[in-house]
Every structure is written in structure tokens, then in C-alpha cells.
Amino acid sequence: MTVQEIKGKKLVKGIAPNVEPDALLHDKRKVFLFGSPSYTNIGDQAIAYAEEKFIKNHFPYYEYIEIMDYATDEGIELVKEIIREDDIVCFTGGGNLGNLYLDIEEDRRKVFSAFKDYKSISLPQSVYFEDTDAGNKEKKKTQDAYHQNSNLTIAARETQTLDVVKETFNSNVIFTPDMVLSLDIVPRELERDGVLFILRADKEKVTDEDFISQMRKWAEKTTCTERTDTVLDTVDTIDYADREKHLMEMLDRIGSSKLVITDRLHAMIFSIITKTPCLVFGNSYGKAKHSYRDWLESLNFIEYTDQHDMKELERMIDRLLQAEPNEVDLSRDFQPLVDFFKS
Amino acid sequence: MTVQEIKGKKLVKGIAPNVEPDALLHDKRKVFLFGSPSYTNIGDQAIAYAEEKFIKNHFPYYEYIEIMDYATDEGIELVKEIIREDDIVCFTGGGNLGNLYLDIEEDRRKVFSAFKDYKSISLPQSVYFEDTDAGNKEKKKTQDAYHQNSNLTIAARETQTLDVVKETFNSNVIFTPDMVLSLDIVPRELERDGVLFILRADKEKVTDEDFISQMRKWAEKTTCTERTDTVLDTVDTIDYADREKHLMEMLDRIGSSKLVITDRLHAMIFSIITKTPCLVFGNSYGKAKHSYRDWLESLNFIEYTDQHDMKELERMIDRLLQAEPNEVDLSRDFQPLVDFFKS
Structure with missing residues (x-):
């Protein structure tokens, strides 16, 4: 094995950018994050940032491994070689589960059907399929892909999505806030203007x-x-x-x-x-x-x-x-996600 | 400048083991942690682990730089070259402020007097000087060293220590739990025996x-x-x-x-x-x-x-x-430490 190959599969750019290559072969339970965004939407970047903090703070004994969106196909091939019975497959959260961002939705279908025998989760999302012929056709494709995976959990980040997920999928469903609300960043004190x-x-x-x-x-x-x-x-x-x-x-x-x-x-x-x-x-x-x-x-x-x-x-x-800004403590509301990753 | 030298000072092993060398010259506000333990007390290792998580979760816009205990002298020399007005100097927490662990106490004295013009903190500690001639002599040395630093805050992790610190030092004092209690690790579910x-x-x-x-x-x-x-x-x-x-x-x-x-x-x-x-x-x-x-x-x-x-x-x-294990939420009790690092 060289650094460029893991179990005969190419370790291309975008696979495991957050760890040393030998982490892919560690003995720890692994959490794979697919769909890690390379596009410039800072909301989605913040979600991926929060997902990493969430896993590393709560489960430091897991090996957390990201696969960037542009390396999804090669990532699937490589992860298939190294994944073990107990590992967890995640697709990043956001507001793109549906027919509006088909490139991302197609990747999500691929990932959940490729790893149908593994504990899988769609991290907190908003779900939206347009009620049009095109929207319904894509919904059917998504259902077909996700339903291959009987180990799939879908996390909904609003009650509206919770209802849609329950109507649309046979999968397990949990309800939590958007991942970025799990961060605990203390704001810098800056001069404000405008x-x-x-x-x-x-x-x-x-x-x-x-x-x-x-x-x-x-x-x-x-x-x-x-x-x-x-x-x-x-x-x-x-x-x-x-x-x-x-x-x-x-x-x-x-x-x-x-x-x-x-x-x-x-x-x-x-x-x-x-x-x-x-x-x-x-x-x-x-x-x-x-x-x-x-x-x-x-x-x-x-x-x-x-x-x-x-x-x-x-x-x-x-x-x-x-208003003197007040706070809302949502940490307890992430408990369903903690329970998912714990078991 | 080569990787082995920063501003003419040797970057020996133990200085900044947690970052790439160029982080030492970044523009960010820096938090230096001195006394990072290399000895095998897992309690003190856990404290350093929790200190890093605390800073990185709450203040990701700071550059957090550790200096291992065995590199204290070289670390002081190097940090003197790169430290800027706004930076923060910390000495790791624990139960060793006093006359029982003099090697550590001597390092702490050195650090607080070397950086007397900078915002400084002794992270949550238990303080104990024996009431003997030797104990009192060491207490005097510690007072002399710490009192050179009018920017020093001492964090006490029990009320008993809080009283001792108030009696013994002119420094600012804050009261928080031990740093390890700030971690948010979800316990692994293991078979229990014995x-x-x-x-x-x-x-x-x-x-x-x-x-x-x-x-x-x-x-x-x-x-x-x-x-x-x-x-x-x-x-x-x-x-x-x-x-x-x-x-x-x-x-x-x-x-x-x-x-x-x-x-x-x-x-x-x-x-x-x-x-x-x-x-x-x-x-x-x-x-x-x-x-x-x-x-x-x-x-x-x-x-x-x-x-x-x-x-x-x-x-x-x-x-x-x-008992069905219950929980205690101490996150609010770390607020004085959040406030210290924020300002």
C-alpha cells in the first residue's frame, strides 16, 4: 500500500481531507460523512463544520472521515473496501433533500443505496419536492433509492419536514434543530455599524x-x-x-x-x-x-x-x-442524534 | 526562517505540538498554554484535553498553542519573540499549585513573571501550601513571582481553594469546576464487570x-x-x-x-x-x-x-x-472562564 492507494482504491483528493490516510485503516468505529460541501454556501459549510464538532466532542473514540462532494463516486468505491459492520454512513445536512438541487440529491441516493446494509443517516435536513410532474418523478427516484436501505434514519430539522418525511419514506425519522445550532461559539466583541x-x-x-x-x-x-x-x-x-x-x-x-x-x-x-x-x-x-x-x-x-x-x-x-439579546438552549434537542450515534 | 527557527529562536520538540509551525506567526489572537503535561497522570492529561476543546469550541477564531512542560524554558524564549499585546498566556489547570509539586510550581512562577505585561491565567486549580516552614517559604516565592504580574487571574476549582487564593494572592480570582467537567463525551456502552x-x-x-x-x-x-x-x-x-x-x-x-x-x-x-x-x-x-x-x-x-x-x-x-445515573449540568458554571477569554 502506498499513501495514494488504500486496499487497491485510489485515495483521490477529497477523500478523508480531515485525517491522515492511515486513519482509514484504524481499528476504531468509523463515521463517514458523505456530501461534505466544496461549494461556497457558507450555511452548508457551517453545517459540515458543526457536524464535525458534534461527533468529535461527543464521540472522540470514533474515527470521523469526510468525503467531499466532488469525490463521491471514488469515495463510495474506497469506503466499500474499508467499511466494517459497525460503521456509520452519514450524508451531510442542509436544505437540499428534494428536487431543487438534483446533483446533491443524486449523490445522496447513490450513497444510501450503496451502503444499504450499514447504519445510515441523512443529517438534519429540510425536505422539499415540488408538487409538479418533475418533482413527483424525482421523489419516486429518491424513494426507490432510500428504500433499498432498511437501516436509514432521516433527521428532519423542522416539523414541516418531519411531516413530509413521514408521508414520503418508510425510513426511521428523528427531529432535531439545524446542526449549526449545536455550535457553542462565543461571539467576538466587534464594533457594529449599518x-x-x-x-x-x-x-x-x-x-x-x-x-x-x-x-x-x-x-x-x-x-x-x-x-x-x-x-x-x-x-x-x-x-x-x-x-x-x-x-x-x-x-x-x-x-x-x-x-x-x-x-x-x-x-x-x-x-x-x-x-x-x-x-x-x-x-x-x-x-x-x-x-x-x-x-x-x-x-x-x-x-x-x-x-x-x-x-x-x-x-x-x-x-x-x-432587546438585550437572550438565549435559547437547544442542546437537549440534539439528544435523538446523540442516541443515534451511540447505539 | 526555516521550520526549525521562528524569529531566531529554536522551535524545539514540545513547542506548539498541536499546530503547524506557521500558526506561530498568524495574525490571529493567540492563546498560549504552558505546562501542557507530558507525565502520565491521566487526570492532568484530561485537563489539558478539556482545555483545548474549551478554547476551540468557544473561540475558534483564536490560535491555540500548547507548550509541553519539558519545553517550558525554550517555550518562554520563543513566545517572548512572537507574543502580541492582545494575546493570552495560560498555565494548565490541575491540583499542583503549591509546594507539593515544586517542578511544576517553579515553571508556573517562571511563566507568570516572564509574561507579566500580558493577560495571564492559571486555569482551574486546587491550591495547597503545607503549613510548615518549607511550605511557607515556597508560598512566599510563589507570591513574589505571581505578584509581578498585575494581569494575572487565578481560577479556583473549589471554594476551599477560592478562600486560599483570596488570602494568599492579590490577583483576580474566578471560580469554576475542574476543566474535565466541561467535556461533553457520550459514554460508550460497555459490558460491566467487577x-x-x-x-x-x-x-x-x-x-x-x-x-x-x-x-x-x-x-x-x-x-x-x-x-x-x-x-x-x-x-x-x-x-x-x-x-x-x-x-x-x-x-x-x-x-x-x-x-x-x-x-x-x-x-x-x-x-x-x-x-x-x-x-x-x-x-x-x-x-x-x-x-x-x-x-x-x-x-x-x-x-x-x-x-x-x-x-x-x-x-x-x-x-x-x-441508582439510575442522573446528570448535573455545569456548563453555566464555566461562564467566568468564557468571560475571561472573551475580553
Whole structure:
């Protein structure tokens, strides 16, 4: 065996970037994370970051091994050679289980059917298949793939998804918050200035551009504003080694704003971590809304709204800005995931 | 600059074993941990392990750099070259601040006086100077060294130590549990058998050998017994890279016992982590006793006692064995330490 080959399979870039190659042959129980994101959505990067912390903090006696999304096929081939009866196969969490991000969904189908005899889990996700011919066709393909695996657990991160999963799949289902809410980062104390608009530019976008302009003009009467997205366009890919740096930069950017206005679930969650007042609007199928309602409604400095009346919004924002940020402890809500990995 | 030299100082073994050498020159705020243990006391190894997790989980935007105990002098010289105004100097926690472990105490004096102009902390410790001429002489030396550093905070891990620190030093003082109690490890589910006696063989030992024999004989009437210590004699040193492995082995050993009987603080704490019923006796100056009283008394499967009557002890042990292990959440009690590192 050379460093470049493990049991006759090529150890290509993207397989096990987080460990030394010999970890692949250790005697420990292994947890494989497939779908580890290389794309520049910092929400999904933060999820992978939190998944790693979760396993390493709670189960330091396991060997945690990531396989980057671009190495899925080669990763499956290699893991097939080294996996043992007791090991666990995970596919990363997010908001992409459904027909909107088919490249990711196709990888997830491959992974769960390839490892049908092993304890498997889809980490906390939002699930959404469009109710169209195309959506239903893809749903059928996903069902066919997942149902090959009788050892599969699907973790839903909102009650809405929980209902969809129960209707759609025969798999076990558990209910936990988004993984990023399991992090325990103490926010840096930064000078704050201006209003940061963090807005989608993708197929889930429903917030009207005229309305956005109106809000921005309103904000600019008293302060400076900036517009960005949690999907970076300054880099093409983010590999394992740069994940933490990019996440920290995003947290700093949000934590140095006086107010965040967003339609991104993770911009809301990063606002929670950095104790930044945040007003949240919806996406096409209620991802941020339902996470807010299910887990986060007691936070006094975060508010979800569908309101478009500027007078009402002003009153809301005033309340958010005046609140002394409180906390919500969700650590117990991850217990179903702890129990899954323990057994 | 070569890898072997940083700013003209030799990067000897034991300096920064946990990072790549270029981390020493990064732009991030740095946290230096001095006194990182290479000796085989798994309690102290667990403390260093927990300190690293604590900083990395709460402050991932800091650069955490360890200096092993055997590299203290070279480490001080090198850190002097690279330290910046905002950086933080720590000396590892434990139960060795005082005159019983002078080699460690001398290193601590050196570190706090060498970095007198920097934010400094003695991580959670038990403090004990013997009330003898020798003890008082050493106390004076320690006071002289620490008092050069007006930026020093001392973290006490029991109320008893808190009182001693307030009496003895002008430094700031904070009060938190032992660092190992900040870990969030889920115990492995192991088959349990027998009674494990984990007993000191050092200068803090006060449990009488006749009494130990009597307990062991009593236990052997119904089950097997073993005797060990949390200080390993199977290896000479434990370096950074092997710390986790040895800690996991100790947790497995304790977690596969039906009952632990000990006079070691960390055998008690490892029993808590692994949910192993545990009866605890004292050491020479009340380390385990006071941690138990201050933080852990509500645990139904752990009991501290000074009782030597076998009938009474039998009743106690029966209660411990029958309890469905409960939990105590100390995460809030580490807030003073979070606040220290945040500011």
C-alpha cells in the first residue's frame, strides 16, 4: 500500500481531507460523512463544520472521515473496501433533500443505496419536492433509492419536514434543530455599524426586489447599508482546510452589523450566534420560517415576518434593536442524534 | 526562517505540538498554554484535553498553542519573540499549585513573571501550601513571582481553594469546576464487570492500606476486583499526539467496571462521564471532597465519604449501584472562564 492507494482504491483528493490516510485503516468505529460541501454556501459549510464538532466532542473514540462532494463516486468505491459492520454512513445536512438541487440529491441516493446494509443517516435536513410532474418523478427516484436501505434514519430539522418525511419514506425519522445550532461559539466583541441585507439570488428567492429597494432606502435614511449573500462569489470552491476561516469571516461580517435583514436560514442562525438583531423573511418553501417557529421563537432579537408594511416593519426593528439579546438552549434537542450515534 | 527557527529562536520538540509551525506567526489572537503535561497522570492529561476543546469550541477564531512542560524554558524564549499585546498566556489547570509539586510550581512562577505585561491565567486549580516552614517559604516565592504580574487571574476549582487564593494572592480570582467537567463525551456502552480500585501511591495518599485490603476482601466475596491508578506506569511519557488515546483507554477501563472505589478526583470525574457508580475517599487536603461538595453532590451514583465502617459502606454502595445515573449540568458554571477569554 502506498499513501495514494488504500486496499487497491485510489485515495483521490477529497477523500478523508480531515485525517491522515492511515486513519482509514484504524481499528476504531468509523463515521463517514458523505456530501461534505466544496461549494461556497457558507450555511452548508457551517453545517459540515458543526457536524464535525458534534461527533468529535461527543464521540472522540470514533474515527470521523469526510468525503467531499466532488469525490463521491471514488469515495463510495474506497469506503466499500474499508467499511466494517459497525460503521456509520452519514450524508451531510442542509436544505437540499428534494428536487431543487438534483446533483446533491443524486449523490445522496447513490450513497444510501450503496451502503444499504450499514447504519445510515441523512443529517438534519429540510425536505422539499415540488408538487409538479418533475418533482413527483424525482421523489419516486429518491424513494426507490432510500428504500433499498432498511437501516436509514432521516433527521428532519423542522416539523414541516418531519411531516413530509413521514408521508414520503418508510425510513426511521428523528427531529432535531439545524446542526449549526449545536455550535457553542462565543461571539467576538466587534464594533457594529449599518444594516446588512443578506439575500438569496437563487431559485428559492421569493422576496421582491422592489420591496428590498424600499427597505434599503428606508434604512439609508439613518445609517449605511450593504447587500451580500451567504453564498460567496469571491471564491470558486471551499475545501475542508479553509472551511473554518470562511465561516469566521462571515460571523465577523454579521457580528459587526447593527441589524441583519435576510431571507437566508443561516444568516438568521449566524445572527443568533453573534447576537445581532435580525429580521427574517421567507424562501419559497418556508425553511427559515419553520425553523424559527419550531425552535427560535423565544429569541427577543430575532423575528420572522411576512409583513411588507414599512410602518409595521419599523416598529418590529425598533423592538429588535432595543432587546438585550437572550438565549435559547437547544442542546437537549440534539439528544435523538446523540442516541443515534451511540447505539 | 526555516521550520526549525521562528524569529531566531529554536522551535524545539514540545513547542506548539498541536499546530503547524506557521500558526506561530498568524495574525490571529493567540492563546498560549504552558505546562501542557507530558507525565502520565491521566487526570492532568484530561485537563489539558478539556482545555483545548474549551478554547476551540468557544473561540475558534483564536490560535491555540500548547507548550509541553519539558519545553517550558525554550517555550518562554520563543513566545517572548512572537507574543502580541492582545494575546493570552495560560498555565494548565490541575491540583499542583503549591509546594507539593515544586517542578511544576517553579515553571508556573517562571511563566507568570516572564509574561507579566500580558493577560495571564492559571486555569482551574486546587491550591495547597503545607503549613510548615518549607511550605511557607515556597508560598512566599510563589507570591513574589505571581505578584509581578498585575494581569494575572487565578481560577479556583473549589471554594476551599477560592478562600486560599483570596488570602494568599492579590490577583483576580474566578471560580469554576475542574476543566474535565466541561467535556461533553457520550459514554460508550460497555459490558460491566467487577470493582475497580483506583488509588493513589503518592504523597497525597491518606487511605490506609489495611482498610483498602478489608474493602477488597469484602468486594471479592461477590465479584472480581482490580487495583490501578490514574497515573500510568506502562509508559514513561504521554505527548500531545497520544493524549486522546490514553484518555479514551482510561474511560473504557472505568466504564467497563460495575463500581469504582477511589481517592482520585479524576477517577471520580471519569466515573461521572462514564456513568459508573463511584465511592470516593479523600486525599491529604480535600481535593476530591471539596469538588464533590461544591459541584457534584446532586449526583445519585457518586458518593464522597470519610466513613470506614464496612456495614455503612455496604449500604452506601448498594444505593449507588441501584441508582439510575442522573446528570448535573455545569456548563453555566464555566461562564467566568468564557468571560475571561472573551475580553
